[in-house]
Amino acid sequence: MGDNYFSRHALLKRAGLPPSKKLLIFFISAGLLTIPLPHVYNSLTLILFVAYTLLSYNKENVKLRPVLMPLLAFFALMVISAIWSEDIKATFKALGRESALLFIPVAFCLNMQLSKRGVRKILNNYSLMIFLFAVFLMVKAVFRYSNTGNTEVFFYHELATKDISAVYLSVMVAMAAFHFLCKKNKTFWGYLTLLFLMIFLFLLSSKIIILTSVLLVAVYYIFYSGMGRQFKMIALLVFFGMAGALGYYGKISERLATEFHYNSIDNDNAEIHHVSFDEAWSRETFTANDYLTGTTLRVYQARIFNEMLKEDNIFLTGYGLDASSPHIERKGVEHNLIHTGEGGITYNKINFHNQYIEAFADLGIFGLLIVVVLLVVNLKNSIKNKEFIHIAFAVLMISLFLTESFLWRQRGVVFFTMFYCLFNTGLLPVNKNNRAL
Numbered sequence: 001m002g003d004n005y006f007s008r009h010a011l012l013k014r015a016g017l018p019p020s021k022k023l024l025i026f027f028i029s030a031g032l033l034t035i036p037l038p039h040v041y042n043s044l045t046l047i048l049f050v051a052y053t054l055l056s057y058n059k060e061n062v063k064l065r066p067v068l069m070p071l072l073a074f075f076a077l078m079v080i081s082a083i084w085s086e087d088i089k090a091t092f093k094a095l096g097r098e099s100a101l102l103f104i105p106v107a108f109c110l111n112m113q114l115s116k117r118g119v120r121k122i123l124n125n126y127s128l129m130i131f132l133f134a135v136f137l138m139v140k141a142v143f144r145y146s147n148t149g150n151t152e153v154f155f156y157h158e159l160a161t162k163d164i165s166a167v168y169l170s171v172m173v174a175m176a177a178f179h180f181l182c183k184k185n186k187t188f189w190g191y192l193t194l195l196f197l198m199i200f201l202f203l204l205s206s207k208i209i210i211l212t213s214v215l216l217v218a219v220y221y222i223f224y225s226g227m228g229r230q231f232k233m234i235a236l237l238v239f240f241g242m243a244g245a246l247g248y249y250g251k252i253s254e255r256l257a258t259e260f261h262y263n264s265i266d267n268d269n270a271e272i273h274h275v276s277f278d279e280a281w282s283r284e285t286f287t288a289n290d291y292l293t294g295t296t297l298r299v300y301q302a303r304i305f306n307e308m309l310k311e312d313n314i315f316l317t318g319y320g321l322d323a324s325s326p327h328i329e330r331k332g333v334e335h336n337l338i339h340t341g342e343g344g345i346t347y348n349k350i351n352f353h354n355q356y357i358e359a360f361a362d363l364g365i366f367g368l369l370i371v372v373v374l375l376v377v378n379l380k381n382s383i384k385n386k387e388f389i390h391i392a393f394a395v396l397m398i399s400l401f402l403t404e405s406f407l408w409r410q411r412g413v414v415f416f417t418m419f420y421c422l423f424n425t426g427l428l429p430v431n432k433n434n435r436a437l
Contacts, residue, residue, distance in 0.1 A: 036164050053110050053111055071101050071104075077370065078094070081321045081363055086320055091321045093322070100410070114422070116426065130175075137160070167209065168412065171400060178216070198213075216391075216395060271289055273287075280292060286335055304335070318360065319361060324361040324362050328350070329349060355405050375394070393423060
C-alpha cells in the first residue's frame, strides 16, 4: 500500500483516531446532528469528517460512484456560473456554503461503502438526538410560557430556535419520526417517541411537511407495515383521527386556515386585503394593505420569474449563483410590493422559496435539469431498494423543493447531500469486489 498509507494511518493513531467503521459512523452522524446548531459547529464537523477521510482512506475502497456524480456536476455548474454572474461577490460567497456538494460526495467515494446496518446505526443516532433536541425545545417553551403566558411559544418559529427556521426543523423532525415509524418490534417507548415527534411536527406548523408526512404515514401503513387488513384500517383511523384533532387545534388550525382566506379584514382600523391566487398571478400593482400568504407569495414569485424569462436572456445560463436577488427586488418595486409581510420581511427581499425556480433563475435550464435528475435518481433508487425511510426522504425533498430554496442554505444543502449520499450508496447492493461496513 506504500509508506504514505502507513504514515497517514499512524498520524490518526497518534491522535487516538485509528481508522474504523465506528469512527466513520460517528463522523457521519455528527455531520447530521450538528445541522440544527449554529453553522460553525456543522462546518467544523464537516471539516473533521473530510480530514479524517483523507487521512484514513484505503485505495481498495476508493470508488467513483456514478450515483453521486450529479452532486458534483451541480457544484461544478455553480463554480462555472461565476463567469457570467451579475453579482460575482454574492456568487463567491455562496460557493462556500455550497461546498458540501463537493466535499461530502468525495468523502463517500473515498470511504468504504456502508452496509444497511451501518446506515441504520447512523439513522438511529440521528433520530434519537433529534428527539432529545425536540424535548429540549419543548421544555424551553414551557419555561418561556411560565414567564410570559404567551401560547405562541409552542408554535411555528417561536418553537424553533433563532438558528433554524420551523420549516427546516420540520424536515429534520419528520425524518426522525419516519425512522421510529419504520423500526420493527417497536416498544412502548418507541411508540411514545414517535407520538411526541408527530405532535411536535404539527406544532411547528409547516403545511407542506405536515401534508406530505400524513400522506407518507398512510402509505406506510397500507403498503409497508406488514399488518393484516383489519389492523391497517384501525391504525389508519387512529392516525387520521389524531392528525385531524391536531389540525383543528387552535393555533395550528389558524396557521393552516390563513392560506385559504382571501377576505379583507380590519386590523387596528386598517383594512388588510388577503391577495388571492389569481391576483398574485395577474395583478399589476399592489398596495401597502395587501397581504400575501406563503402560498400566494410563491404564486407571485413564479409569476415574476416567468416575466424575467421573457425580459432577460437567462434561459441557458441564469443570472449566476445567488445573483437573482436584485431582480426579485426590482420586480417588487415594479409591482409596488415593497412593504413587509409575515415576520417583518419585505416581500421583494424574499428569495423564490422554490428550489426548481431558484436553480433555473441562478443557473439556467441546466441547473434545473440537474435538480430534477437528483430527485428522480433518488426516488428511483428508493423504490428499488424498498426501504421506506429512503422513500420518505425522496418524497419529502420533492415536495419541500416546491416551497423552499432548500439547497441554497447551508443547513439544507448539508442535510440533502448527506442523506442523498447515505441512502444512495449505503442502501444499494454492495458490489462483490467491495466490502461494506
